[in-house]
Amino acid sequence: MSRSRNLLLGSALTFSVLAGPAVAEKLGLGREALPEEIEAWDVAVLPDGTGLPEGSGDVATGEEVFAEKCAACHGEFAEGLDSWPVLAGGEGSLTDPRPVKTVGSYWPYLSTVFDYVHRSMPFGAAQTVTADETYAITAFLLYSNGLVEDDFVLSKDNFTEIKMPNAEGFYPDDRPETEYVKFRTEPCMADCVPGTPEITKRAVDLNVTPEDPDGRPAGSLPDLRVPAAVQPVAAEAEAVEAPAEPATEPTAAEAPVAEPAAADPALVAAGEKVFKKCAACHKLGEGAKNGTGPVLNGIVGHAAGAVDGFKYSKPLADMAAGGLVWDDAALQAFLENPKGFMKGTKMSFAGLKKPEDRAAVIAYLSTFGK
Amino acid sequence: MSDDRMTDEPVTGPSRRGFLRSSALAGAGLVAGATTAKAAGPDPLITEVQDWASAFGDPVDAAPYGMPIRFEGHVTRRNVEWLTESPVSSINFTPIHALEGTITPQGCAFERHHSGAIELSKQDYRLMINGLVEKPLVFSFEDLLRFPRHVTVAFCECAANGGMEWGGAQLEGCQYTQGMIHNMEYTGIPLRYLLEEAGVKPEGKWVYAEGADASSNGRSIPLEKAMDDVLVAFFANGEALRKEHGYPVRLVVPGWEGNMWIKWLRRLGIYDQAVESREETSKYTDMMPDGRARKWTWVMDAKSVITSPSPQVPIRHGQGPLVITGLAWSGNGRITRVDVSLDGGRNWQEARISGDAKAKALTRFHLDINWDGQEMFLQSRAIDDTGYVQPTKAALRDIRGLNNVYHNNGIQTWWIKADGEVENVEIA
Numbered sequence: 001m002s003r004s005r006n007l008l009l010g011s012a013l014t015f016s017v018l019a020g021p022a023v024a025e026k027l028g029l030g031r032e033a034l035p036e037e038i039e040a041w042d043v044a045v046l047p048d049g050t051g052l053p054e055g056s057g058d059v060a061t062g063e064e065v066f067a068e069k070c071a072a073c074h075g076e077f078a079e080g081l082d083s084w085p086v087l088a089g090g091e092g093s094l095t096d097p098r099p100v101k102t103v104g105s106y107w108p109y110l111s112t113v114f115d116y117v118h119r120s121m122p123f124g125a126a127q128t129v130t131a132d133e134t135y136a137i138t139a140f141l142l143y144s145n146g147l148v149e150d151d152f153v154l155s156k157d158n159f160t161e162i163k164m165p166n167a168e169g170f171y172p173d174d175r176p177e178t179e180y181v182k183f184r185t186e187p188c189m190a191d192c193v194p195g196t197p198e199i200t201k202r203a204v205d206l207n208v209t210p211e212d213p214d215g216r217p218a219g220s221l222p223d224l225r226v227p228a229a230v231q232p233v234a235a236e237a238e239a240v241e242a243p244a245e246p247a248t249e250p251t252a253a254e255a256p257v258a259e260p261a262a263a264d265p266a267l268v269a270a271g272e273k274v275f276k277k278c279a280a281c282h283k284l285g286e287g288a289k290n291g292t293g294p295v296l297n298g299i300v301g302h303a304a305g306a307v308d309g310f311k312y313s314k315p316l317a318d319m320a321a322g323g324l325v326w327d328d329a330a331l332q333a334f335l336e337n338p339k340g341f342m343k344g345t346k347m348s349f350a351g352l353k354k355p356e357d358r359a360a361v362i363a364y365l366s367t368f369g370k
Numbered sequence: 371m372s373d374d375r376m377t378d379e380p381v382t383g384p385s386r387r388g389f390l391r392s393s394a395l396a397g398a399g400l401v402a403g404a405t406t407a408k409a410a411g412p413d414p415l416i417t418e419v420q421d422w423a424s425a426f427g428d429p430v431d432a433a434p435y436g437m438p439i440r441f442e443g444h445v446t447r448r449n450v451e452w453l454t455e456s457p458v459s460s461i462n463f464t465p466i467h468a469l470e471g472t473i474t475p476q477g478c479a480f481e482r483h484h485s486g487a488i489e490l491s492k493q494d495y496r497l498m499i500n501g502l503v504e505k506p507l508v509f510s511f512e513d514l515l516r517f518p519r520h521v522t523v524a525f526c527e528c529a530a531n532g533g534m535e536w537g538g539a540q541l542e543g544c545q546y547t548q549g550m551i552h553n554m555e556y557t558g559i560p561l562r563y564l565l566e567e568a569g570v571k572p573e574g575k576w577v578y579a580e581g582a583d584a585s586s587n588g589r590s591i592p593l594e595k596a597m598d599d600v601l602v603a604f605f606a607n608g609e610a611l612r613k614e615h616g617y618p619v620r621l622v623v624p625g626w627e628g629n630m631w632i633k634w635l636r637r638l639g640i641y642d643q644a645v646e647s648r649e650e651t652s653k654y655t656d657m658m659p660d661g662r663a664r665k666w667t668w669v670m671d672a673k674s675v676i677t678s679p680s681p682q683v684p685i686r687h688g689q690g691p692l693v694i695t696g697l698a699w700s701g702n703g704r705i706t707r708v709d710v711s712l713d714g715g716r717n718w719q720e721a722r723i724s725g726d727a728k729a730k731a732l733t734r735f736h737l738d739i740n741w742d743g744q745e746m747f748l749q750s751r752a753i754d755d756t757g758y759v760q761p762t763k764a765a766l767r768d769i770r771g772l773n774n775v776y777h778n779n780g781i782q783t784w785w786i787k788a789d790g791e792v793e794n795v796e797i798a
Contacts, residue, residue: 026569027516027517030508030509030510030567033498033500033507042637042639044578044639046643046645047646048643050643073455082455084455094657095660099773101652106652112647112648112652115645116647116648119586123456123459123485124458126584126586169661170663170664171662171663172664173668174664175671178769179671179766180756182765184757184758184759185759186759187751189717189719193714197713197714197716197747198798202793202794203539203793203794204793208452208541209543210451210546216682217543217681218448218543218682219446219467219545219682220444220684221444221468221682222444228441276451276457279456
């Protein structure tokens with residue numbers, strides 16, 4: 001396309017925009033998407049089965065795959081651990097004070113299960129379940145919700161025959177008819193409610209708001225009558241270091257390296273906080289089981305690749321065979337840049353860029369023995 | 371503050387009325403003219419030469435990209451850790467109690483991630499349009515820079531903003547109760563231009579937008595909205611989007627719930643039906659008392675909140691002139707009026723709308739009163755240009771029951787105690 005034509009199109013478009021009506025002239029920008037590219041990115045599966053890939057999976061296989069890839073958060077029976085989503089049960093609970101919204105009790109379409117598991121799960125390792133595995137997991141979830149028998153096989157062919165129990169449980173937004181008509185009225189300005197206000201609920205009774213060290217709600221504005229230098233606000237410490245960061249990024253060599261063995265309680269506490277980034281995949285403590293990642297009890301100072309029952313990636317197994325030990329230096333390097341330290345690791349974590357975060361999390365890990 | 375100053379300003383009509391009315395409420399009224407406090411002695415900050423008045427300050431380039439001065443270090447996004455299991459699938463809150471005006475600085479605008487904020491460069495960025503189109507297309511970031519651009523100010527509010535307050539007063543501070551919102555000036559391409567470039571087929575009725583991150587968060591948008599005011603944005607508040615808000619490209623869906631504002635936008639699929647993704651079935655659907663649920667509840671209805679005073683901004687200066695300020699917004703249009711009550715909704719007065727009220731954008735309001743030092747129950751209610759009046763929580767619960775967590779746009783009550791401390795309460 002010649003420059004002059006571009007310019008003409010550009011001005012035509014500008015003119016039409018100003019004039020109001022939509023323009024349909026094409027600018028000729030972009031390029032045609034190739035079929036391989038569309039296949040790679042368009043993985044959406046719709047309620048009528050549009051987008052389902054070839055494949056199938058049975059309940060038994062689904063149970064195995066689920067135990068390996070999903071149960072660390074969702075539980076062996078899809079019952080949900082801690083506050084991770086519950087996927088099974090909850091039938092008849094939708095009018096309860098605490099409804100249990102599961103695949104079986106709430107989700108209107110089976111396609112949503114397939115679509116979501118295939119594109120977004122497992123948490124922290126998305127797009128690693130195959131189409132067959134996704135059919136199997138979906139079959140297992142139907143089974144765990146009592147919707148199919150244990151010999152059920154789900155495939156592209158029978159997928160749309162499955163009707164979910166709550167398929168009719170949704171209706172499009174009706175606020176215009178049910179709410180707007182009520183609320184689009186001239187409001188009262190004077191003597192609108194009789195009597196004096198009576199407090200029925202106080203947030204302080206629940207006491208669940210994060211607090212500053214002085215006990216006030218976190219982020220409270222400082223008292224301007226108290227000199228700035230003696231403000232007892234923890235955030236000030238953050239503020240002092242925050243502006244410095246862009247200007248003087250500490251290099252790895254200068255970075256303070258903490259002593260993990262010392263197990264400084266403050267450092268361990270900081271590490272517990274940092275570990276939350278890891279906790280979706282790695283479990284710690286008594287009774288911890290392998291999840292998306294291996295159990296990390298006793299990991300500091302130990303040989304790599306040695307946790308029972310965990311299927312390591314090839315690069316990790318190779319480095320372990322080469323004698324890799326998770327000492328402080330190795331953990332520092334791995335945690336700073338997992339993929340840089342170990343090309344091909346299946347730990348899909350961007351890394352801990354701050355040296356103090358790495359030191360803290362290593363100190364925290366060192367408190368968990370085998 | 372003097373009466374002269376109040377009457378000099380052309381925009382203070384309502385506020386002057388408010389001032390007088392609240393003086394009446396105060397009973398004793400205010401003393402005519404300014405009542406200036408007396409100093410016990412000369413102020414050394416004035417009489418002594420301070421370091422900053424004698425020595426050098428920072429040179430230029432001390433901070434090539436500046437952060438707020440350390441005295442503002444408390445003005446940050448904040449997280450309520452117990453709300454979620456993992457910080458990479460979580461939310462934090464804009465410090466709206468500490469901000470003024472209407473534009474939210476990017477650095478403290480709330481974040482919501484489903485699999486963490488990813489780093490995606492402009493060079494590695496691709497946007498695909500496929501499905502029911504004449505010609506499926508792939509755009510590079512450079513391609514996007516060659517489309518005509520528009521500028522739009524819009525609020526982005528999580529559908530769950532205020533959700534924790536549905537069952538009763540829970541969190542102490544408007545950062546936590548109403549802080550899942552931000553308001554920015556976006557520059558980007560009307561989505562319509564991109565769809566026209568690909569040519570939507572007549573049977574194409576829905577645009578499914580999805581992100582490039584591991585959650586691949588995706589939402590179905592009806593074609594009418596997509597062709598109306600949706601923007602494919604790459605600048606916010608005059609600079610590139612921040613990583614946590616979808617750098618380099620996010621969708622801006624004015625007036626509609628934040629979950630639809632897909633970050634790290636990578637694909638627009640055109641379909642004849644809604645995809646019914648996880649985020650539009652199992653989440654972001656609103657339970658009603660009969661056990662059924664509303665779906666496709668995209669619009670964020672009119673709402674307001676008083677940002678100061680509030681639990682994180684107690685009144686420390688005692689009685690006398692007090693600035694009450696807050697934010698109002700509506701996903702259905704423009705805010706035309708905000709009323710404030712000092713007595714828990716018994717009586718209302720009109721606040722002053724400060725600056726231009728733009729449709730589907732945050733609007734700032736102020737009410738200047740003379741506080742008598744007595745207990746108050748502060749409330750605000752927004753009214754938009756459709757005539758919709760922000761309802762009470764009780765009015766919403768009457769219709770929606772107790773399990774309807776999303777879209778809580780009910781009136782917030784702050785209990786101002788005589789000592790100036792503020793609590794989040796519900797009242798009858």
